[in-house]
Amino acid sequence: MSTDARVRYTKMVIKNSFIELLKKKTINKITVKEICELSEINRTTFYKYYCDAYDLLEKMEQEFLDELFQNICPPVQHDFKDTLTLIMVSIKANAEVYQTIASENGDRHFPNRIFTLCYNNLAVHIEKRFPNFSPAQQKWVYYFIAQGCSGILDQWIISGMVEPIDEVVNFADKLLQHTLKQF
Numbered sequence: 001m002s003t004d005a006r007v008r009y010t011k012m013v014i015k016n017s018f019i020e021l022l023k024k025k026t027i028n029k030i031t032v033k034e035i036c037e038l039s040e041i042n043r044t045t046f047y048k049y050y051c052d053a054y055d056l057l058e059k060m061e062q063e064f065l066d067e068l069f070q071n072i073c074p075p076v077q078h079d080f081k082d083t084l085t086l087i088m089v090s091i092k093a094n095a096e097v098y099q100t101i102a103s104e105n106g107d108r109h110f111p112n113r114i115f116t117l118c119y120n121n122l123a124v125h126i127e128k129r130f131p132n133f134s135p136a137q138q139k140w141v142y143y144f145i146a147q148g149c150s151g152i153l154d155q156w157i158i159s160g161m162v163e164p165i166d167e168v169v170n171f172a173d174k175l176l177q178h179t180l181k182q183f
Contacts, residue, residue, distance in 0.1 A: 019101075
């Protein structure tokens with residue numbers, strides 16, 4: 001096994017152990033010692049890659065966001081429905097990790113970070129759709145959309161992601177189109 005493969009394996013074991021602990025208790029109650037015991041590694045190995053449980057959580061979130069960013073760029077190629085579909089597909093593909101990270105035990109603000117990442121994608125379309133709006137008003141439209149979608153996503157995730165992605169995306173799009181058509 002090459003060094004890179006061993007590093008990837010070690011990080012994967014650490015992350016999986018962390019997720020298991022995060023399912024049972026809040027992040028502020030998780031110790032490096034617990035992560036290491038569950039991972040069957042020593043603390044020196046853990047500290048080689050992470051400072052503490054919060055750093056591990058942050059890096060896992062960033063990996064998810066980086067992967068999502070790769071899928072939704074460049075922004076001009078994706079409209080609202082495309083962007084929301086890509087977000088939901090990424091979430092569903094990483095359901096266990098996402099649900100655990102975004103849970104009460106993890107970081108409840110993580111879904112908002114996803115929509116902040118998507119700002120550039122949707123801002124292009126908002127500028128085209130509402131050219132007479134001031135930059136501040138265009139941002140308001142974006143945050144209105146982002147917070148609404150975040151709420152829809154939260155409910156979709158909480159309900160076990162049983163509704164088909166296209167059904168949720170089409171509903172969100174109809175809701176958005178109906179709400180914004182008066183402008």
